[in-house]
Amino acid sequence: MVSYYFPPAGGAGTQRAAKLCKYLGGFGWTPSVICDQPKAQGLATPSLDAQMAAADLPEGLRVEHVSGETPGAWVREALERLQAMAREGPIDAVLITMSPFWLSELLPRAMSVAPTVVDLRDPWAFDGVPTYRDWFEWRGDLHRMRATLGRASAVVMNTPEARATVLGAFPELDGARVHAIPNGFDPADFEEAAEPSDVPEASFRLVHTGTFLTKQVARPRNIKEAVRRVVRYRPEPIVPMGRSIGPVLGALELIRRETPAALDGFRFVHVGALDEATKSWIERSPARDVVVTRGYVPHAESVGWLLAADALFLHLHGVRGRHRARIVPGKTYEYLASGRPVLAALPAGDARDLAAARERCALADPCDPGSIARALRTLMERRGAGAVAPNADEGLAPYRREAIAGRMAGVLDSVAFDESAGGSPAQAGAGAGVP
Numbered sequence: 001m002v003s004y005y006f007p008p009a010g011g012a013g014t015q016r017a018a019k020l021c022k023y024l025g026g027f028g029w030t031p032s033v034i035c036d037q038p039k040a041q042g043l044a045t046p047s048l049d050a051q052m053a054a055a056d057l058p059e060g061l062r063v064e065h066v067s068g069e070t071p072g073a074w075v076r077e078a079l080e081r082l083q084a085m086a087r088e089g090p091i092d093a094v095l096i097t098m099s100p101f102w103l104s105e106l107l108p109r110a111m112s113v114a115p116t117v118v119d120l121r122d123p124w125a126f127d128g129v130p131t132y133r134d135w136f137e138w139r140g141d142l143h144r145m146r147a148t149l150g151r152a153s154a155v156v157m158n159t160p161e162a163r164a165t166v167l168g169a170f171p172e173l174d175g176a177r178v179h180a181i182p183n184g185f186d187p188a189d190f191e192e193a194a195e196p197s198d199v200p201e202a203s204f205r206l207v208h209t210g211t212f213l214t215k216q217v218a219r220p221r222n223i224k225e226a227v228r229r230v231v232r233y234r235p236e237p238i239v240p241m242g243r244s245i246g247p248v249l250g251a252l253e254l255i256r257r258e259t260p261a262a263l264d265g266f267r268f269v270h271v272g273a274l275d276e277a278t279k280s281w282i283e284r285s286p287a288r289d290v291v292v293t294r295g296y297v298p299h300a301e302s303v304g305w306l307l308a309a310d311a312l313f314l315h316l317h318g319v320r321g322r323h324r325a326r327i328v329p330g331k332t333y334e335y336l337a338s339g340r341p342v343l344a345a346l347p348a349g350d351a352r353d354l355a356a357a358r359e360r361c362a363l364a365d366p367c368d369p370g371s372i373a374r375a376l377r378t379l380m381e382r383r384g385a386g387a388v389a390p391n392a393d394e395g396l397a398p399y400r401r402e403a404i405a406g407r408m409a410g411v412l413d414s415v416a417f418d419e420s421a422g423g424s425p426a427q428a429g430a431g432a433g434v435p
Contacts, residue, residue, distance in 0.1 A: 002078060002096045002106060006035035007057060010298065012210065012330045016121060016183055017097055018056040019401040020408055025058060027409030029092075032062040034081050036074070055192060055300070071102040079109050086113045092416040093153075095119060095408075101141075104148040115153035115415035119181075119408075123162040123326045126169070128236025129213065129243065129317065135233045142235075146170055149178075153415040156181050156408070159350045162326045177414075181407050182350075183330045184399040185337040190307070190390040194300040196271075199308050200292050203265030204380055206343065207309035209302050210272045210331055213243040218277035236326065239318030242345065242366030245270075245278050248313060250369030251376060252287035262380070267292050268313070271305045306338040307390065311379045314355070315345040318367040325349030333399045336361075339390045341382065343375050358394060 003017035021031050057063075064081045068074030085091060094110045096103055097119040110116045122129075125142040132138040149155045149170060154177045157163040163180040167173060199205075217240055220226035241247060248268065255262050269292045282291050297305070306312060312335045319325055328351040335342050336358065344355035345366040355361040362375035397403065 001031050002034045002082070002094065002103060002110075004036050004074075004098075004100055004103060006033060006063070008038045009036070010296070013099070013121070015299070015330070016119075019184070019186055020095075020405050021061055022056045022058060022186075023402045023405035024409055026402065027406055029409055029412060031095075032064070032085060034064045034066060034078050037065045037067045055188070056186075071100070071105070075102070075105045078106060082106075082110060082113055090114075093117060093412045095412065097121060098124075101145075104144060107148055107151055111151065111153070117154045117156060117411055117415060118148060118152040119156040120162070121158050121183075123157065123165060126162070126165050126235060126326055128234050128238040128326075129216075129240070131232040131234045133232060138233050138235050149173060153177070154179065154411050156411060158182060159326060159328050161324050161350050165326055179407075179411055181404060181411070182328060182399065183333055184401045184404045185333040185396070186401040187337070187390075189300070189303050189334070190337070192300060193303040193307055194298070196294075196297070196301050196304040196308050198294065200267045200269065202267035202310075204310045204383060205267050205269055205308065206311050206313055206376065206379075207269045207271065207305050208248075208313040208315075209305055210329070212245040212270075212272075212275075212278045213240065214245050214277040214281055215275050216240045217244045217246065218280070237320040237323050238325070238347075239320065239367050242315055242317040242347070245281050247345065247367055247369050247372055248315065249281060249285045249287055249291070251372035252290060253285065254369050254373045255376065256287055262377070263287070263290050266290050266380075269294065269305070269309075271295075271297055271302060303334065303338075306334060306340060309338075309340050310383065311341040311343055311376075312338065313343050313345070314351075315366050316347060316349075316351060318365070319347040319349070323348070325351065327351075328354070333396070336394070337390060337396055337399075341379050343372065343379055345372050345375070 001017060005013040007014050007018050021033065024031055066074055066077045066081065068077045091114040094114050094116040096106055096110065096116060099122055101124050107116060125138060125145045149166065150173065156179045157166060159182060160180045163178055167175055167178055220229060252263065252268060267290055271294045273296045274293055282288050314329065314332060314335050316325055316329060325347045332351050332354060336354065342355060342361045343364060344361045345364040346352040346355060347366055356363060362378045364375040365371035
């Protein structure tokens with residue numbers, strides 16, 4: 001497995017690889033890992049999370065750390081490590097999980113070592129959150145994506161919508177080797193959750209874990225920045241405001257104007273890294289007195305915050321027209337598995353479909369403060385009702401991390417073993433209980 005992000009680096013980007021390592025052994029696969037040197041990776045992963053490494057990584061797991069300071073140097077060193085492993089003994093398959101998407105440069109030579117599966121945690125050139133300098137830059141990235149997916153032994157997309165997008169854009173791909181395997185939740189994380197520190201006293205706690213992408217919609221600092229934002233190319237028709245803290249703060253402000261006493265004792269708790277744009281928006285908000293920020297915490301404590309909530313805030317960008325969002329926030333599955341009511345400010349797409357199927361979720365338009373305010377009022381009126389024990393099935397069994405690993409094992413089996421020769425021991429159980 002090649003995964004740039006890996007424990008003890010913290011953040012959501014490390015969890016898929018760590019959980020696959022934890023559970024693939026039960027399906028006949030023994031992973032070895034090539035990853036970046038342990039260090040904080042930036043705002044999304046601002047700290048190390050040694051607890052995650054201790055809890056999830058199986059004893060004896062081989063982990064090779066690469067120290068290349070540039071993408072090109074990193075790829076060269078990673079290939080050297082991979083080829084050295086191959087000289088030590090046969091490798092049945094290579095799994096490259098991305099982002100960063102320059103890891104695609106590994107593919108041609110990795111294929112000479114073993115059949116190679118490309119796992120896209122985001123939809124790459126079809127993701128509307130990152131923007132491009134112009135249309136031509138995007139077309140170059142799209143060409144690289146097409147070449148990578150066309151060459152890989154199998155492709156794993158993160159959502160059914162992303163899979164449909166790829167097959168529609170690249171009709172030459174064989175649909176049988178393009179799979180949709182989502183993220184998920186691990187029941188053990190709820191059993192091992194850490195007690196959150198400094199929990200504010202409140203009559204109602206609405207908790208959000210993760211990051212807000214407020215910078216994309218913050219007021220430009222100068223004309224140059226304003227022009228750059230206008231001319232940049234966005235490959236997906238999304239409304240980025242929904243990813244910022246603006247709509248939920250607007251909802252709180254609206255509730256206070258309409259019913260001042262409604263927020264007495266209420267606290268909106270944000271647990272995660274804060275960029276300057278998000279801090280600034282909070283400081284300017286008339287509802288800032290009900291907002292509590294707790295900064296980045298290890299994953300075990302983040303799960304503890306879910307269990308300390310009266311309700312959870314789940315949001316995504318807006319979409320235009322009949323478009324459906326191509327991603328599902330990774331925390332969606334943990335939110336649902338926590339048993340807590342969820343304020344699901346989500347656009348049309350797989351994430352909203354998941355939330356709509358559950359009575360504990362109050363749906364809202366992610367970019368409309370009025371819609372979010374109405375959903376929040378609904379949850380507050382239900383106060384104390386609707387919460388269930390963590391890990392209550394409610395149709396979530398296919399999203400358990402062990403089941404996800406089983407599906408990935410099935411993909412690895414399909415590229416590594418000739419079915420006519422009997423396949424591998426993992427094949428018999430790879431899809432058990434998983435649709």
